[in-house]
Amino acid sequence: MLSVYFLSLIELQTSAVILAGGFSRRFGNDKGLVVLADKPIVIHVIDRISEVVDEVLLVVSSEDQKKTFEPILENKANLVIDKDESQSPLVGAITGFESAKGEYSLLLPCDTPLVSIQIVQFLLDMCTNKSAVIPRWPSGYIEPLQAVYHTKSALIAAKTALAQGKMKMRAMIDNLRGARYVSTMVLEQLEPRLLTFFNVNTPQDLKKADSLLK
Numbered sequence: 627m628l629s630v631y632f633l634s635l636i637e638l639q640t641s642a643v644i645l646a647g648g649f650s651r652r653f654g655n656d657k658g659l660v661v662l663a664d665k666p667i668v669i670h671v672i673d674r675i676s677e678v679v680d681e682v683l684l685v686v687s688s689e690d691q692k693k694t695f696e697p698i699l700e701n702k703a704n705l706v707i708d709k710d711e712s713q714s715p716l717v718g719a720i721t722g723f724e725s726a727k728g729e730y731s732l733l734l735p736c737d738t739p740l741v742s743i744q745i746v747q748f749l750l751d752m753c754t755n756k757s758a759v760i761p762r763w764p765s766g767y768i769e770p771l772q773a774v775y776h777t778k779s780a781l782i783a784a785k786t787a788l789a790q791g792k793m794k795m796r797a798m799i800d801n802l803r804g805a806r807y808v809s810t811m812v813l814e815q816l817e818p819r820l821l822t823f824f825n826v827n828t829p830q831d832l833k834k835a836d837s838l839l840k
Contacts, residue, residue: 639729640750641777642679643722644671644703646695646736647687647713656694658684658736660832663839667826668695670739670839672702678747679732683725685718714793715771716784723781731777735825738772739835742822745813749774757783758805761813761823768807769823770795775802 646658646668658668672682682703686692692705699705706725710717719733730753732746745761752759753774760773783801790797799805810820826835 639727640679640681641722641726641728641731642675642682642734643719643726643731644668644682644684644734644736645715645718645722645771646684647691647708647718656691657826659694659698660826662739662826662832662835666698667739667835668736669698669702671734671736671741672699674739674741674743675732675734675746676702678743678750680728681726683722684736685722687713687718715795716788716793716798719795719798720781720784720788723775723777723784726777728777730774731780732774733771735771737826738822738824739826740821740824740838741772742817744816745822746774748813748816749808752806752808756804756806757802758799760799760805760807761810762807763810768796768799770799772823779803 646656659666662670676682684695684703684705685708686695686705687708689707692707695705706721708717708721723731730750732750734741749759753776756776757779758773758775761769779802780798784798786801787797814820821838826832
């Protein structure tokens with residue numbers, strides 16, 4: 627029992643920050659609320675990652691948006707509202723990092739219903755003693771919205787970028803020291819089709835996601 631107690635002390639607490647502040651013109655409403663296989667897209671994301679993190683935060687842009695998400699969450703996530711009305715992923719990340727209790731935070735968009743638990747766990751495991759672990763494609767393109775960050779370090783880096791008038795996630799990452807990049811070719815060993823990065827941006831994407839889930 628004593629060894630289990632000490633093991634629990636050294637385990638890193640993790641948070642998931644899901645960004646749901648954007649409005650989708652293609653769907654005519656909040657993308658996270660779009661129904662896929664009988665439940666909202668954002669619930670697919672939450673259900674998948676809840677088993678590998680200690681808390682889930684859903685970041686929305688306004689009190690009105692909060693009211694639309696509350697009925698579907700059933701206490702599966704804590705809702706937090708952006709302090710800034712710019713609806714930028716960077717601002718959403720700042721809001722999430724400020725509220726997160728975990729030493730490390732997984733950052734995700736609300737429209738990736740096929741997010742891979744295996745890849746998420748791998749990124750969390752790789753982040754120890756790093757400021758971030760970020761997937762990178764062979765082309766050099768990175769996935770800052772499906773990455774793990776040291777919460778306090780990322781918060782400082784994001785606020786620095788915002789103070790400089792820079793609104794892109796890349797500006798936050800440029801301010802981080804000790805970030806680790808993981809090739810998607812490595813991640814393919816865990817999830818060969820890399821559907822974890824599949825975003826539902828259009829009605830056609832929704833149909834494809836439905837087919838993939840079936």
